Amino acid sequence: MRVRIHRGARQVGGTCVELESQGRRLLLDLGRPLEAERDEFVPLPRVAGLLEADPTLLGIVLSHPHQDHWGQIPDVHTSVPVYTGGVAGRILREAAFFGAGAYAVATAAELRHAEPLHIGPFQVTPFAADHSAADAYSLLVEADHQRLFYTGDLRAHGRHHGRFDDLIAAPPADIDALLMEGTHVQASGAPTPRGPTEADVQAQFENTLAETKGLVLAAFSAQNIDRLCGVYAACLATGRTLVVDLYAATMAAAVGDPGAPLPGSPNYRIWVPQNQRVRIKEAGAFERVNTLGAARIFPEEMARLGAKAVVLYRDGVAAQLARMLAPDGATLVWSMWRGYLDGDRGARTRQRIRQHHWHVAHHHASGHASVADLQALVHALTPRTVVPIHSFAPERYASLFNNVVVHADGTWWEVGS
Ligand SMILES: [Zn+2]
Known part of the structure; x- marks a missing residue:
């Protein structure tokens, strides 16, 4: 089995890996680079069969529903099968309904933990992973009596850390190459602690x-269900009501995590912003609001509830929120990567913070494993080689892990060598 990283050998995001065995090929992820602007044209990686029908390209396996892993799949010829987790597919299709930068993926076959899929000469076994995206997998790919383990994105400190613990406790044997994410591998200095x-x-x-x-306004990704569960639990513990928009409520329902609220759950209300009402009307999808029942909250009640609520703050609905609530002097909990607030993307939020005199708190946990946890993973798997991916500092791996081989974007290498 040969491997070629198209993107990711020395960058975080935009991941695309091509595998070849017996003249047939499979892609792991086809992401959009994180630094690409919303409307920027990004050429597809040079993989035969993405734009024209080519039976030697057997499909794309999506490790998890984050845009830096799926973002270029909508540009691909529709004859190419796409394999996703069942929940991941649902998240993408539901997000696509709201026009939230997603697409209505047609899942060819669902990834399920520890259930091998046979795709031509490749056997792909998903391992459920702990990550800030729901329904994330690491992938064990076997072909030609060789075994490649691709971590996808993972961590050991989320609500599903048991998945990481299980992987370490009972790792797959005989791994020839471990293709391992290193978001937190830094070019210099001591590895950042957990x-x-x-x-x-x-x-x-x-x-x-x-x-x-x-x-209290809480800014977190509506697709970060781990975070939603934590914020909701904190609301229950303090007697506050969590208020989210219909898009976020739909994401929570699509995942169906037992810790996530559903319409009818205590201390949980759902409002429907103007743009979402328009979308529902256009699509005639009135069941999406009719099924909310008493969980739906209207602006007048939101204004009254304000001081006892935690309202999900998202850029797309922030202006409407500011009109409905009495936002002056509120507390904004920034529950995402700090760089999003400090950078260009955070400009409008920073302006609102000044305008409304918000108190800002920062409560966040990374979606990615610390170096110490990656070392534990390498120690458990004892692969013949460790190959960096999804990292800005591949050259640093050799000082942190054993048996590192760095492969550049665009070059083929043999899994067994
Ligand atoms: Zn990623």
Whole structure:
């Protein structure tokens, strides 16, 4: 089996890996680079069969539903089968309904933990992973009596850290090549220590909610269900009501995590922003609001509930929120990567912070494993080679892990060599 990383050998995001065995090929992920602007044209990787029908390209296996892993699949010829987790497919299709930068993927076959899929000469076994995306997998690919383990994106400190613990406790044997993400592998300096866990973030939220008198806005990704569960638990513990928009409620329902609220759950209300009402009307999809029942909240009640609520703050609905609520002096909990607030993307939020005199707190845990946890993974798997991917510092791997072989974007290499 040969491998060629198209993107990811020395960058985080935009991941695409091509595998070849017996003249047939399979892709692992086909992401859009994180640094690409929303409307920027990004050429597809040079993989035969992406734009024209080519039976030697057997499909694309999507490790998890984050755009830096699926973002270029919509550009691909529709004859190419796409394999996703069942929940991942649902998330993408539901997000596509709301026009939230996703697409209505047609899942060829669903990835399920520890259930091998046979795709031509490739046997692909998904391993459920702990990540900030729901329904994320690492992938064991076997062909030609060789075994490649692709971590996808993973961590050991989320609500599903048991998945990482299980992988370490009972690792697949005889791994020839471990294609391992290294988001937190830094070019220089001491490896950053393990950061806060999702449980820590939940505790931080509980403290903030208990100490805050007025309205709390919480900025987190609507697709980060681990975070939603933590924020909701903190609301229950402090007697606040979590208010989210219909898009976020739809994401939560698509995942169906037992810790995530559903319409009818206590201390949980759903509002329907103007643009989402328009979308529902256009599509005639009235069941999406009719099924909310008493969970639906209208602006007048939201304004009254404000000081006892935690309202999900997203850029797309922020202006409407500011009109409905009494936002002056509120507390904004930034529950995403700090760089999103400090960079270009955060400009409008920073302006609102100044305008409304918001108090800002930062409660966040990374979606990616610390170096110490990656070392534990390498120690458990004892692969013949470790190949960097999804990292800005591949040259640093050799000082942190054994048996590192760095492969550049665009070059073929043999899994067994
Ligand atoms: Zn990623």
